[in-house]
Amino acid sequence: MIHIVNYGLGNLSSIANIIRKMGGKSCIANHPDEILTAEKIILPGVGAFDHGMQQLMDKGWIPALNHVVLERKIPALGICLGMQLMCKGSEEGVLPGLAWFDADVVKFQIPAGQNIKVPHMGWNTIKIKKNIKLLPLTEQEQRFYFVHSYHVVCNNPEDIWVETSHGYPFTAAIAHNNLMATQFHPEKSHRYGMQLMQHFIEFSC
Amino acid sequence: MLKNRIIPCLLLKNEGLVKTLQFKNPKYVGDPINAIRIFNDKEVDELMVLDITASKEGKSPNFSLIEQFASECFMPLGYGGGIRNMADAQTLFTLGVEKICLQTAALNDLNLIRKMADKWGSQSILVSVDVNRNWLGKPALYSSSNGKSLSMPWLQFMKNAVEAGAGEIILNAVHRDGTMKGMDTELIKLAADSMDVPLVAVGGAGSLADMKAAVAAGASAVSAGAFFVFHGPHRAVLITYPKYQQLEALFS
Numbered sequence: 001m002i003h004i005v006n007y008g009l010g011n012l013s014s015i016a017n018i019i020r021k022m023g024g025k026s027c028i029a030n031h032p033d034e035i036l037t038a039e040k041i042i043l044p045g046v047g048a049f050d051h052g053m054q055q056l057m058d059k060g061w062i063p064a065l066n067h068v069v070l071e072r073k074i075p076a077l078g079i080c081l082g083m084q085l086m087c088k089g090s091e092e093g094v095l096p097g098l099a100w101f102d103a104d105v106v107k108f109q110i111p112a113g114q115n116i117k118v119p120h121m122g123w124n125t126i127k128i129k130k131n132i133k134l135l136p137l138t139e140q141e142q143r144f145y146f147v148h149s150y151h152v153v154c155n156n157p158e159d160i161w162v163e164t165s166h167g168y169p170f171t172a173a174i175a176h177n178n179l180m181a182t183q184f185h186p187e188k189s190h191r192y193g194m195q196l197m198q199h200f201i202e203f204s205c
Numbered sequence: 206m207l208k209n210r211i212i213p214c215l216l217l218k219n220e221g222l223v224k225t226l227q228f229k230n231p232k233y234v235g236d237p238i239n240a241i242r243i244f245n246d247k248e249v250d251e252l253m254v255l256d257i258t259a260s261k262e263g264k265s266p267n268f269s270l271i272e273q274f275a276s277e278c279f280m281p282l283g284y285g286g287g288i289r290n291m292a293d294a295q296t297l298f299t300l301g302v303e304k305i306c307l308q309t310a311a312l313n314d315l316n317l318i319r320k321m322a323d324k325w326g327s328q329s330i331l332v333s334v335d336v337n338r339n340w341l342g343k344p345a346l347y348s349s350s351n352g353k354s355l356s357m358p359w360l361q362f363m364k365n366a367v368e369a370g371a372g373e374i375i376l377n378a379v380h381r382d383g384t385m386k387g388m389d390t391e392l393i394k395l396a397a398d399s400m401d402v403p404l405v406a407v408g409g410a411g412s413l414a415d416m417k418a419a420v421a422a423g424a425s426a427v428s429a430g431a432f433f434v435f436h437g438p439h440r441a442v443l444i445t446y447p448k449y450q451q452l453e454a455l456f457s
Contacts, residue, residue, distance in 0.1 A: 011298065012299075013275065013276075013299065013301040014303075017275075017301065018279060021279070046326060046328075047324075047325060048326060117402065119372060119403075121328060121372075121373070121403055121425070122210045122251075122403075122425070122426070123210065124206065125206070146207075147281075148328070166207055185281075187279070188278075188281045188303065190248045190279050190280055193279065
């Protein structure tokens with residue numbers, strides 16, 4: 001059973017949909033107590049960084065999340081804003097993040113004169129930097145759906161799982177032990193995302 | 206490299222899928238759920254569903270139908286038609302829609318766009334700008350809910366919508382709608398050059414070359430209806446979508 005953290009942001013039904021499609025089981029956790037005994041969690045999120053952190057704080061999620069992720073060390077998958085919240089902080093806001101990764105979130109700085117739009121919105125191909133069970137190490141092209149204006153910068157290069165490019169190369173997914181997070185949306189990325197979710201359903205640390 | 210998105214645009218009337226010609230004469234082309242399943246199998250980049258009668262008739266979106274669409278879509282889904290307030294938007298996002306598209310409500314009050322962008326982020330709030338050329342070829346802003354041209358300059362309205370927080374603009378050339386005779390690249394260029402957010406161009410695509418021309422004019426994405434649902438000179442209904450390799454070759 002995968003608990004999807006409902007802190008008021010993010011497209012929960014799309015995530016529940018793809019887990020069901022891949023034969024897994026999920027439930028929406030509406031209260032921090034509900035995740036204390038969870039086997040796995042997904043931290044989704046769409047929206048602004050401070051709004052996300054504020055929601056996590058106001059609803060009392062942070063102690064419960066820290067407990068399951070840092071002490072019980074259950075597998076956790078962050079998606080989009082969920083990935084950014086796992087970092088130390090963001091240029092988008094002033095609140096501190098969950099700081100599960102030694103990483104910061106910065107705004108895209110597209111050099112002047114390049115016809116590249118922000119947000120980075122649409123399908124992009126990825127480059128895998130280290131082997132994590134969720135994505136196959138294949139030479140074949142894999143593509144995912146992105147929509148974001150800020151991106152993660154890791155202080156510890158070993159955390160970098162996937163890179164992609166928009167104006168310049170940037171970190172599109174990070175992973176460290178039980179923690180995995182993607183800037184892209186696997187729940188909206190056809191068979192590439194289905195495969196990733198299938199692997200998360202089967203994943204064990 | 207980010208790919209230029211090619212987005213089938215499905216028009217909904219009551220609970221059926223239709224296709225219009227210059228925004229008129231909606232012709233029934235099939236069952237929307239069936240169409241969405243086919244587009245899903247074809248791995249389309251994104252899907253846009255527009256209810257063309259909701260605003261006209263002052264109706265709310267058909268939430269139960271949209272929920273079925275969302276549960277079938279393993280790609281981003283946009284929805285437009287009859288969205289009047291924050292509550293409508295909240296319901297749509299909860300059902301699993303990624304992007305909502307507004308026109309009638311945006312023409313009435315751009316503050317609503319501002320509030321929505323503040324709450325859900327610009328990337329989920331689209332404004333659709335319909336532009337019609339009159340018999341002299343002069344472009345004018347067009348209101349799809351009442352079929353009238355408006356006096357406000359279209360480019361100004363588009364810029365105001367972006368300033369209010371729209372994260373994408375859907376530019377529809379009404380005079381090209383359903384004609385499959387090529388896209389209005391002049392309008393596309395004017396629009397793309399006047400703003401920083403992605404532009405989705407729609408209206409008139411009849412070939413992959415037309416789509417390429419729209420991208421060359423500055424569109425980030427191209428949307429089309431007739432191109433994906435009609436086949437051959439007699440416009441037989443057949444759902445198609447180019448293969449990924451074809452699109453990759455087209456835009457490389």
